[in-house]
Amino acid sequence: MMEEKKQGLSLMSIIRRIYDIIATLIIALAAIVAVLWICGIRPYAVISGSMEPAIHVGSVCIVDQHASFKDVAKNDIIAxxxxxxxxxxHRAVSITxxxxxxxxxxxxxxxSALVTDENFVGRTVFSIPKIGYIIRFVHTRRGLITAAAVLAAFILFGAAVSEKKEKKKK
Structure with a gap:
């Protein structure tokens, strides 16, 4: 019986540590995204194959919106x-x-149309494959509901683990 309790305690502490690590990663990721957003760095999901193989469908392009139109050079990828x-x-093939x-x-x-200062958004800094699929899904009604449900379940699970920890202290 004592051995079962030890296993249960160690399993619960492992679950609590995993929860703490995931929660810390989510908070860190949110902080990084917030700082990048403030700095004018925006993610955009790629929905066509026009930039294959450099940027694949389903990738997310990270675009610096503070990039200067005047500083765009041939071969830069711009939004x-x-x-x-x-x-x-697309890629800048010539500057006129x-x-x-x-x-x-x-x-x-x-x-067919030139990119001018008026329609220039920014310069693509890099891209991350596959993440665009997640971003596009979360921007749908079903995706938003799924993300909210996962977040709610994560918070409730954390509260349950925390409550169980408090009961053990007493």
Missing amino acids: FKAGSDTLVT PDGIVTKGDANNTED
Whole structure:
């Protein structure tokens, strides 16, 4: 019986430590995202294959919105608005006095419209494969509900573990 209690205690302490590690990682990630957001760094999910193989569908592009339009160089990957609500990430293939000529790496032709200071969003700093799928899912109704449910379950689980710890102290 005493041995069972020891195993239960060690299992509970392992679960509590795992919970603490996950909670710490979530808080650290949130802090990093907040600092990057304040610094003008924004994530954008990639939904087309126009930049394959450099940037895959489902990746997330990390874009520096404080990048200067004047500092864009040939071969930089930039983000810009095409139309009123479409964000495009393509490579700068040439810089002209009228604007920047862009082209998706997988496309056969250059983009028809020039990127100007008015529609320039920023320079892509790097991309992270597959994370874009998660971001796109969370931006749906089902994804938002799922994320809220997982977060609520995580918080409730943490409260239950904490309550059990308090009862053992008494």
